[in-house]
Amino acid sequence: MKAEEIFKEVLKSPELQSIFQIATEELKNVNLHEKSDYPVIEIIKEIINGQENHKNKEQIFQIIQKQIMQL
Amino acid sequence: MGTIIKSVGFQNFYNYYGSFDENTYQFKEGINIINADNNMGKSKFYNGILWILRNRVYDSDTRKMENADSSYSKMASGKAINQDENFDMGVNITFINDEDKYSVSKKVQFRKNADGWVTNELLEVMQTVDNRDIPVLDMNDKEKIIQKIIPAELMNYALLQGETMEQIVDLSSRNGLSSTIEALAGINNLIEICDLSKDLSQRTKKLFNDKEREINSTNKKITGLIQERETLEARIATTETQIETYKTELSKAKEKKEILEANLMKTKDRERFRGMLKGFENEIKRLKEQKNEKEKNITSMLFSETCPWMLMGMREQISIFDQKRQELTTDIATQKAVGSPIVLPEGSPDVPSLQRMLRTETCEVCGRPAPKDGEHWKHIKMVLERPTNNSNPNRNNFNHFYSSIQTAVGAFALSIPKIDESVLNYREKIDELDDLISEKEDERENARNEFLNAGGSEIGSDNTDKQTIADYTLAEKTIDKKEGEIKKAEDAIKAWNIRLNQIETEINEIGTSKEIDKFRNFKETMSSIEYIFNNAKERIFDEILNSLEINANTKYQELTYGNLSAGGRLNFNKQADGTVQVSIKNVNDGELTGLGTGFQRMKQLSIIMAIISSKIGNKRFDFPFISDAPFSEFGDNFINNFFAIAPKVFTQSIILIKELYDPKSDSYLNDLGLKVLKKMENSEIPGTFYVNVIKEKADTTNLVTKNKPYVN
Numbered sequence: 001m002k003a004e005e006i007f008k009e010v011l012k013s014p015e016l017q018s019i020f021q022i023a024t025e026e027l028k029n030v031n032l033h034e035k036s037d038y039p040v041i042e043i044i045k046e047i048i049n050g051q052e053n054h055k056n057k058e059q060i061f062q063i064i065q066k067q068i069m070q071l
Numbered sequence: 072m073g074t075i076i077k078s079v080g081f082q083n084f085y086n087y088y089g090s091f092d093e094n095t096y097q098f099k100e101g102i103n104i105i106n107a108d109n110n111m112g113k114s115k116f117y118n119g120i121l122w123i124l125r126n127r128v129y130d131s132d133t134r135k136m137e138n139a140d141s142s143y144s145k146m147a148s149g150k151a152i153n154q155d156e157n158f159d160m161g162v163n164i165t166f167i168n169d170e171d172k173y174s175v176s177k178k179v180q181f182r183k184n185a186d187g188w189v190t191n192e193l194l195e196v197m198q199t200v201d202n203r204d205i206p207v208l209d210m211n212d213k214e215k216i217i218q219k220i221i222p223a224e225l226m227n228y229a230l231l232q233g234e235t236m237e238q239i240v241d242l243s244s245r246n247g248l249s250s251t252i253e254a255l256a257g258i259n260n261l262i263e264i265c266d267l268s269k270d271l272s273q274r275t276k277k278l279f280n281d282k283e284r285e286i287n288s289t290n291k292k293i294t295g296l297i298q299e300r301e302t303l304e305a306r307i308a309t310t311e312t313q314i315e316t317y318k319t320e321l322s323k324a325k326e327k328k329e330i331l332e333a334n335l336m337k338t339k340d341r342e343r344f345r346g347m348l349k350g351f352e353n354e355i356k357r358l359k360e361q362k363n364e365k366e367k368n369i370t371s372m373l374f375s376e377t378c379p380w381m382l383m384g385m386r387e388q389i390s391i392f393d394q395k396r397q398e399l400t401t402d403i404a405t406q407k408a409v410g411s412p413i414v415l416p417e418g419s420p421d422v423p424s425l426q427r428m429l430r431t432e433t434c435e436v437c438g439r440p441a442p443k444d445g446e447h448w449k450h451i452k453m454v455l456e457r458p459t460n461n462s463n464p465n466r467n468n469f470n471h472f473y474s475s476i477q478t479a480v481g482a483f484a485l486s487i488p489k490i491d492e493s494v495l496n497y498r499e500k501i502d503e504l505d506d507l508i509s510e511k512e513d514e515r516e517n518a519r520n521e522f523l524n525a526g527g528s529e530i531g532s533d534n535t536d537k538q539t540i541a542d543y544t545l546a547e548k549t550i551d552k553k554e555g556e557i558k559k560a561e562d563a564i565k566a567w568n569i570r571l572n573q574i575e576t577e578i579n580e581i582g583t584s585k586e587i588d589k590f591r592n593f594k595e596t597m598s599s600i601e602y603i604f605n606n607a608k609e610r611i612f613d614e615i616l617n618s619l620e621i622n623a624n625t626k627y628q629e630l631t632y633g634n635l636s637a638g639g640r641l642n643f644n645k646q647a648d649g650t651v652q653v654s655i656k657n658v659n660d661g662e663l664t665g666l667g668t669g670f671q672r673m674k675q676l677s678i679i680m681a682i683i684s685s686k687i688g689n690k691r692f693d694f695p696f697i698s699d700a701p702f703s704e705f706g707d708n709f710i711n712n713f714f715a716i717a718p719k720v721f722t723q724s725i726i727l728i729k730e731l732y733d734p735k736s737d738s739y740l741n742d743l744g745l746k747v748l749k750k751m752e753n754s755e756i757p758g759t760f761y762v763n764v765i766k767e768k769a770d771t772t773n774l775v776t777k778n779k780p781y782v783n
Contacts, residue, residue, distance in 0.1 A: 001256070001257045001258055001260060001261055001611075003260075006260065006261050006264065006607070009261075009607045009610070009611060010603060010604065010607045012607070012610070013603045013606055013607055015599060015602060015603050015606070016603065019599050020599070039596070040596060040599070040600065043596065043597070043600055044600060044603070044604075047264060047267055047268055047271065047600070047604075048264060050267070051260060051263055051264045051267055052260070057267060057270050057271070057274075060267070060271065061271055061274050064271065064597075065275075065278070065593070068589070068592070068593045068596070069589065069593075
């Protein structure tokens, strides 16, 4: 599966609504290449892209941590 | 995604002697049949494909897969080795993948020197771009292009050879059907993402713990709680790993149980009938011994003191004897018997008379002369000198003699009439035993037939069946044990999680900070993301599994169409450890047992067909199906069904088959072969039809095979 397909599949997860309170309508406007207002979406994108681009785990972790801590 | 093989060519490869031009098969979409008798190149053709794809060949001598590079001397044409000093051996496959055309050739150059043959391997890969053949030079690129013919994950299903079908669909390990589904779905990178998110989640947990401890380093109560939390989290991680192991063991036990279950009913039946057979054997033996004993006793019954069978039929004789005795008694009493000239009274003639007769040489009894020393004179002298019996003065009276006989026989007179009855009773008992023996022998025969019907063998499979039952019992026990262990471990994790929540509350009650909250939020977010990725993966996997199940069932129904017994429904069942098991269910959703090997093979083939021809989403995983399997063992019904549905299932298949061959026919085709050929000529079956022939008889190493294209 390509990164785009994986991302689409992940967006189907009901937990995004139940845990992170993201409305279905909002999810329809989300894509892999544009920045989202939802930190969790950004983390998901970072993980998918990180895997696709063969970034190492520590590098990905640092990027995500930075994102979270800036909130 | 999909591949169509356009041609397969050989050069001095086994019996394909000569150049590529002389030994090339052109293929199309549909069924491509290569009909050949034994030793006419079917397995050699298959080995050509294996050499290209796996760098291995099947050695029919050792009956094992061998590395190709250790088998070059066997792979080279015997005729080429005998006739040529330098020659090339090779296999070439041309194919189209996603509209790109490729050519892959593996070659070995054979050069003869003083020490023998020297070999040099070559791999040539070309890609056709704008009608120009561009050589591919990078080794990794070459390997990637070879993978396009049939990807490694699907190779097990796309290549069907000999007796290996049962091992093809491995349902018991992570490398089995579940990994194929993952490959079909292309979720290998999603699986990697799941692993990555798990790792990230663990890092956030550790980070949170470290931060919390750091911030609360002066609070002993909190550091104590943090320590306890870390201990519990470590325990949970270890226990979760342990649960994974239990689940794998549970899945293996379930798989084993399912395999055994299919045979268990028959095994139990065999054990039951085997027990019955033994019982009948013992019973028959006992009855025969009883009969033998009875028959032996007939001798003693002949001479029985009370009822001797020897006297059977003497009843009349006793009456006659008794009557004669009475008549005699009467005769004696009335002197009638004395009138007989030969019956003289006791002591008669007297001594003086006899002396006188000797002296006068005359017999005074009959009045005839008796000259001295003549026969009559000597007789008179003998009578004179006869001993006298004073004890029995009445020697001519036989009354006493016969009376004594009568007295002795009288005892039997009463029992003789019972002899017939005694014999009859005895005979009835023996007949009864015979009937019983016959009855038990019939029952034994029925039990034997049932035993044989249940797959029993005359050459006792006693131990195997006992072992099967023991293995089944063990598998059941293992399942119970593992389920118990899993439950216990899960309960423990539940309890630890409750405690973890309590710890969390206790820490919060003592005191927290915004900074800690941030790290807590980070940890919880990452934990949720890990969960989301896993769920997405499971969802996709389940969709593929369902799609495969539907697809495989369609194929299964089509392949088994026309059989008298219904073959049930294939049920794809995902196990706790992520493996997939396929069982066959009956109409009531119960386990369908007792299906013959044919149905089991059809089950495997249906799964293969479903996998090879999977269309998932907008993708089509479509690769050639290449078979060198003995079709004869499936029966004509299957062969017909297969040729009817294979073109619908596989975009392309290459079938190496001998079941259409008839060496005596001018066309080398039997009736079924002619029918298939006609259908291909009429375009009812799409594809090509080749027949391999041998021009000159030779031993296997010098054999030269040529192909005759009937439809191409």
